[in-house]
Amino acid sequence: MNTFSRRDALKSASVGFGYLAFAGLSTWAAEKDNPLAPKQTHFPAKAKHVIYLCMEGAPSHVDTFDYKPKLTEDNGKSMRGARGFGGRLLASPWKFSQHGRGGLWISELFPELAKQADELCLLRGMHTDVPAHSQAFLQMHTGLFQFKRPSMGAWALYGLGTENENLPGFATISSPFQNGGPANYGSAFLPAVYQGTPIRTAFGGPAGPGRPGAGSAGVSNIRNPNQSSDDQRL
């Protein structure tokens, strides 16, 4: 095979400088101080990955995993000191009971999951400075809503690095446009290499029938509109 392909042209154009980032990447690989190189943890770690599902719009914590007997007791009372609100407290209509050897409180909505109670670890200490979705969402991902700060994923990648040289160390699927949007997976003042790589349709939201960009989900610019997949591999 002695054809001069498009890829050859890209490689050899301009005195074989190669393309920009591939050149950059190979330099990286050669460099000892690759910013994404895996780093030693302070303590031996059992976890291999961090998978974080942010399920916005799920049922309320007080109906599922956050047992609040005081709330049941105060059902119907007005909310004292709730700034600007004035609503009344509403107890969960679901019954809670303890499960497993650890006695984890789980509501009757999850009878099957409750059987696995000893496999779960629940953090019930989450708190928001402002009772509003948008700020709380951003605060949960970055620690603060007032100022721009690196996201949890960016910190994890910064602190741990990644063992995979070919794929992004921090990817985010169907990332939000609202509630701070990219700030939720951004790197803020950390170098941009630590920001999350969004994987989604070109126009946001998960791919699906009837949605714009359906079927073209994934990393942007991975396909060339003028080339078949086979040609692109050449």
Added chain:
Amino acid sequence: MYEIDIEKGRKFWAFQPPKKKAPPAVKDTAWPNGDIDRFLLAELEARSLKPVADARPRTLIRRTYVDLIGLPPAPEEFESFVKDYAARPQAALAEVVDRLLATPQFGERWGRHWLDVARYAESSGRSINFAYPYAWRYRNYVIAAFNADKPYDQFIREQLAGDLLPAKNDRERSEFLIATGFLAIGPKAHDERNRQQFSLDVADEQIDVTFQAFQGLTVACARCHDHKFDPIPQKDYYAVAGVFRSTETCYGTIRVFLNNHPSATLSLPNDAGVTMYLEPLTTERRAEVEKQIQYTRNQMTQITGQNAFLRRIFMQSRVSTLQSQVAQYEADGTSRPLAVGVREGRFASDSPLYVRGERSQPGETIKRGFPRVLTTEQPAIVRGSGRRELADWIASKDNPLTARVMANRVWLHLMGRGLVPTPDNFGANGQTVSHAALLDHLALSLADNGWSVKKLIRSIVLSRAYQLSSYFDESNFEADPDNVLVWRMAKRRLGAEVLRDTMLAVAGRLDLTPPKGSLVARGGEGNVGFRGRGSPAGDPVATDTHRTVYLSIVRDGLPELLTLFDFPDPTLIIGERATTAVPAQSLYMMNNPFVIRQAAALADKLLAGDGDDTDKLTRAYQLCYSRPPSEEELQGARNFLENYGQKQNGRSTWAALCQALFASAEFSHR
């Protein structure tokens, strides 16, 4: 308890006034073009280092064009320069510099540097993203200011206190008001429920941008506690906070769902020659909108049942949006000239110190004033907020930081590394100055030359140091790998704007006329987060052919091209952009339709031209790299045309070749 010692703090070099020093003597007296070079060479000689050779003329002219106007020279321009340079190098360069400084493209390039620092954007960002439809006027003001070579001290005064300056006429009044947009375009959390918290946050953001932009100091750190590194006590923060809390910030926005803090906008004088961008409102259209408002209002009164409360909120939002559409026009249907900016608040008063920055814990009241470490004289604020006094003090020759910080910014953009490498932080936590005497020399000449930024740029570009090649030199590299001593010119990647503008320019598709307004302005008031889900046809990067500086800047909603190529986050104050190399950049250059389209346009341009393949290839290399191709490159390209052309038609073949030229490192660096 540890107390900050202001007196001791004043001894830090950056808080001492710049000192005039005679340039040092150098051994190689033939090398320097002027004082800048003497300062640099003396340091090099002290370490027995020598600067590398001068850049080749075609490298030099491309560098000068890119640095001054953000566009490459046309082939005819660089060829005539190369000839001229051979005969009289310095005079030839000086002529080019003067010509470029006088083009409108200069302000578009250098104004953008300032917009990075001014965290310019057309939306609020933060948790809920509301449009600031009039913010673009500030962008145009900045571009015009650099083009007019507005004295830098005046530029400061107008941005901080333009509303309080005496204006000659309505046109100037408009300009001054628009300038204060600097204080209004910052990120804001519009869904904050507490009014006082919101106003404290707005003032905080204004303090942050004012001091980082003009003073290279992170004063905002002292909101909650004494500054940990710089001699700025919490008291000094609240002395400045009083000034901004006595100011009313007019950023606009309307009362819709999740916006708890709509504000006024500034009305500019009519007939002041400000750019209008909306078609007049017809009587029919007005009647139609008013009918819709009435209809929605009627419906609101009739809502009952479940979720009535929520539905009413959304209907109120609709009414506000419709009203805002009409509010952009005068009674006769012509559009109203509106802007964002600031004006004096209804009350001027000192601010209490808030313990730990908590609004629930007000402490002693702090008299309005300036950070004590920077001045021994506090202002007498007799009337108003004190903003005018603050602006005058920052814009003064006696301020130890103002001229230094700006001179350093200019140096950074031309030389690739600041004399203080942390341009927004001259404090204890910033990096140390490499050439203190040179920085003072530049600062003093900026102030003494009528604060002319153009003159400062001119003097740096005409230095011998600027004209160095970026060649590697082993012994220099060993001694100074970071090129701190400037033994060569730093090679740098083009920023996102230059990259896009250059592709459009060589493809012959760049429209140099500034557009009127901006996309956000045309979109009107509302939540831009909801608008993010556009269609590909609506992607402005793909279809717009104006210079990139005019693309709409929506916080957390930047076009892909900009984020990929290190455009700064417009929520942060960024004096120096990062340069990252990630695979997504090459994917963009290889597969993005915008790049493909420009490559095809360049191919069409070449094919429409005269000459054989060699002529066309030469033309392509000249356009893209400001040089002819080498023999080897010509041969490689001819091979490609032949082989690739067996499968594809001529146009596709040439387009692929042009795209390869775009995707190279030589294209994207200077």
